[in-house]
Amino acid sequence: MRIEVNCSRNYPIIIEKGCLKDIKKYIDDNRRIMIISDDMVPQEYCDALKLQLNNCDVKIVKHGEGAKSFEIYEDCLRTLLKLNYSRHDLIIALGGGVVGDLAGFVASTYKRGIHFINIPTTTLAQIDSSIGGKVAINVDEIKNCVGAFYQPSLVLIDPEVLNTLSKRHYNNGLVEAIKAGLIGDEALFKLFEEDNLDIEQIIYRSLLVKKRVVEQDEKEEGIRKILNFGHTFGHAYESYYHLHDYYHGECVALGMMVVLDDEDIKKRLAKILHRLDIPTSCNANRNEILHLLLNDKKADHNMIDLVKVDKIGEAKIINMPIKELEKYI
Amino acid sequence: MRIEVNCSRNYPIIIEKGCLKDIKKYIDDNRRIMIISDDMVPQEYCDALKLQLNNCDVKIVKHGEGAKSFEIYEDCLRTLLKLNYSRHDLIIALGGGVVGDLAGFVASTYKRGIHFINIPTTTLAQIDSSIGGKVAINVDEIKNCVGAFYQPSLVLIDPEVLNTLSKRHYNNGLVEAIKAGLIGDEALFKLFEEDNLDIEQIIYRSLLVKKRVVEQDEKEEGIRKILNFGHTFGHAYESYYHLHDYYHGECVALGMMVVLDDEDIKKRLAKILHRLDIPTSCNANRNEILHLLLNDKKADHNMIDLVKVDKIGEAKIINMPIKELEKYI
Numbered sequence: 001m002r003i004e005v006n007c008s009r010n011y012p013i014i015i016e017k018g019c020l021k022d023i024k025k026y027i028d029d030n031r032r033i034m035i036i037s038d039d040m041v042p043q044e045y046c047d048a049l050k051l052q053l054n055n056c057d058v059k060i061v062k063h064g065e066g067a068k069s070f071e072i073y074e075d076c077l078r079t080l081l082k083l084n085y086s087r088h089d090l091i092i093a094l095g096g097g098v099v100g101d102l103a104g105f106v107a108s109t110y111k112r113g114i115h116f117i118n119i120p121t122t123t124l125a126q127i128d129s130s131i132g133g134k135v136a137i138n139v140d141e142i143k144n145c146v147g148a149f150y151q152p153s154l155v156l157i158d159p160e161v162l163n164t165l166s167k168r169h170y171n172n173g174l175v176e177a178i179k180a181g182l183i184g185d186e187a188l189f190k191l192f193e194e195d196n197l198d199i200e201q202i203i204y205r206s207l208l209v210k211k212r213v214v215e216q217d218e219k220e221e222g223i224r225k226i227l228n229f230g231h232t233f234g235h236a237y238e239s240y241y242h243l244h245d246y247y248h249g250e251c252v253a254l255g256m257m258v259v260l261d262d263e264d265i266k267k268r269l270a271k272i273l274h275r276l277d278i279p280t281s282c283n284a285n286r287n288e289i290l291h292l293l294l295n296d297k298k299a300d301h302n303m304i305d306l307v308k309v310d311k312i313g314e315a316k317i318i319n320m321p322i323k324e325l326e327k328y329i
Numbered sequence: 330m331r332i333e334v335n336c337s338r339n340y341p342i343i344i345e346k347g348c349l350k351d352i353k354k355y356i357d358d359n360r361r362i363m364i365i366s367d368d369m370v371p372q373e374y375c376d377a378l379k380l381q382l383n384n385c386d387v388k389i390v391k392h393g394e395g396a397k398s399f400e401i402y403e404d405c406l407r408t409l410l411k412l413n414y415s416r417h418d419l420i421i422a423l424g425g426g427v428v429g430d431l432a433g434f435v436a437s438t439y440k441r442g443i444h445f446i447n448i449p450t451t452t453l454a455q456i457d458s459s460i461g462g463k464v465a466i467n468v469d470e471i472k473n474c475v476g477a478f479y480q481p482s483l484v485l486i487d488p489e490v491l492n493t494l495s496k497r498h499y500n501n502g503l504v505e506a507i508k509a510g511l512i513g514d515e516a517l518f519k520l521f522e523e524d525n526l527d528i529e530q531i532i533y534r535s536l537l538v539k540k541r542v543v544e545q546d547e548k549e550e551g552i553r554k555i556l557n558f559g560h561t562f563g564h565a566y567e568s569y570y571h572l573h574d575y576y577h578g579e580c581v582a583l584g585m586m587v588v589l590d591d592e593d594i595k596k597r598l599a600k601i602l603h604r605l606d607i608p609t610s611c612n613a614n615r616n617e618i619l620h621l622l623l624n625d626k627k628a629d630h631n632m633i634d635l636v637k638v639d640k641i642g643e644a645k646i647i648n649m650p651i652k653e654l655e656k657y658i
Contacts, residue, residue, distance in 0.1 A: 008337070070399070070403050074399050077468065077474075077475055078468065081468055081471060081474060108477065109438070109475050109476060109477055110474070110475065111474055111475075111476075112463065112465065112473075112476045112477055112478055112548075113477070113478065113548070134441065136441065139406065139407065139410055142410060144441075145406075145410060145439070145440055146406055146438050146439065146440075147438060147440075147441045148437065148438055148441055148442070148477065149441055149442065219441075219442070
């Protein structure tokens with residue numbers, strides 16, 4: 001399957017089982033290639049790429065949000081400089097969202113922009129973070145506050161690599177697909193109510209929702225904010241639990257549950273989440289969550305855009321005083 | 330005078346004597362504003378801005394290429410974060426090329442891009458570096474190897490601020506205007522053969538040449554390379570002298586002199602340079618210059634694009650083996 005994304009740079013997303021084993025079909029290796037990956041990505045995937053590609057270098061960073069730091073960012077750039085990479089060479093991100101964000105930001109700024117291909121290896125990254133062009137690092141606790149909008153030249157999705165993920169990690173990523181269904185595609189949402197999950201269709205339809213939104217508003221000046229459905233509270237939960245007790249997708253699930261007003265949708269969502277062993281409520285301290293919401297970086301003069309879904313497949317953005325979020329918890 | 334630049338983001342350049350004293354005419358200060366400047370820019374210019382604008386913060390960095398480091402870049406970003414600047418706020422660069430490069434790169438990456446206005450205060454920056462969208466920092470000795478193409482929303486040029494520059498500094502910047510004349514505007518070149526230099530016309534016409542080139546090739550994939558006329562050897566001289574004995578413009582002057590084949594143009598250029606007290610030859614060691622040329626970062630597989638001018642106002646790019654540069658020195 002193939003999706004064409006049309007924005008400041010047009011690029012294809014290819015979804016193909018086993019494509020990692022047939023990489024030369026998609027990537028021209030008549031140039032130097034730096035693979036940036038982390039130590040949680042199974043070695044076999046990196047080895048598979050190295051075996052097939054000429055002129056390949058590999059940079060492995062420590063897994064986790066810590067890799068999105070100034071220090072690692074600078075280290076990657078210095079490695080490229082030392083090896084004398086030119087603007088016409090290539091960086092491949094092989095890993096989850098963290099690797100894509102880091103490698104993408106490195107690519108966007110090395111010699112003012114070098115070619116970049118993203119090969120996401122987690123459900124979360126395949127469904128969501130690998131497209132849209134947002135790349136960034138963190139500063140201390142502040143996520144994604146230094147970065148760029150930088151489009152890859154290709155996103156290559158091999159659903160087979162998901163087989164090595166733990167069940168919890170796998171399901172965690174599916175939350176962004178459920179979200180995509182809720183905000184933009186009822187049929188996608190319904191796929192989660194089937195007996196068997198068709199993962200390829202789920203990835204494909206999720207990316208179509210995101211593509212449609214991103215093409216309209218590449219730099220998040222308006223409509224793109226609907227992708228944040230569930231994330232306002234989700235980010236507060238993430239900060240509260242420091243990503244220890246809950247993963248990103250799990251926090252977004254919690255965040256969607258609290259802002260849904262329609263009881264029927266809420267019930268259907270809860271049923272799907274239960275089946276996937278994803279929590280639908282938590283015991284976070286109400287006052288602390290409220291405090292975190294008040295400090296949301298997307299807030300502007302005490303107002304915030306909250307995304308609401310009252311009908312599956314349709315989202316709306318409501319600008320409201322942050323204080324009013326209180327009623328949801 | 331006003332020039333509209335049309336590229337990925339359109340923006341105006343305004344050239345107006347005294348505009349620094351009437352800043353509210355050009356800048357909406359209904360937002361927070363961070364002025365980034367250096368300790369060589371006369372205090373009075375920064376004070377003038379602060380007096381006229383609300384919500385103004387100031388970040389002064391140490392002057393010189395050293396300011397274009399990872400360390401200072403990170404420090405600027407942390408300052409913005411600490412003060413809680415939003416994406417809708419503004420960064421103003423007030424200074425020469427170094428300040429513009431640094432502040433522009435900070436602006437391009439802070440929260441994935443914050444508004445940016447450039448107020449260049451040197452001839453070099455007013456004539457050349459303030460437009461074109463190239464922003465960057467250095468890594469050790471490697472200039473501009475980490476950066477972005479990021480267009481400002483406005484460039485504001487007040488020729489009156491040039492009065493506080495030393496004569497040498499002032500003339501140094503004029504070399505880029507002479508270069509602009511040689512590659513793209515014979516009338517501009519001839520302005521330097523008049524009895525009195527019309528600085529406003531010189532700035533205006535130089536920017537028109539650059540605008541024309543940059544609009545055709547924003548990301549330097551082809552024609553934009555003609556702006557490098559004199560810079561291939563110029564950069565080698567810069568490295569050789571570590572910018573101690575000669576300024577950037579002076580090195581470019583030396584670099585233009587060596588690659589001109591036409592004796593008449595060469596004579597006319599030498600006459601202009603003499604009048605401005607700019608050197609036309611130097612005593613650099615031939616072998617060392619050759620060695621530096623071989624390591625030029627713009628070289629690709631031992632080939633290099635050399636810009637040649639055989640007729641005033643017309644440039645051409647010749648791809649040649651680096652070795653052949655030998656014959657010019």
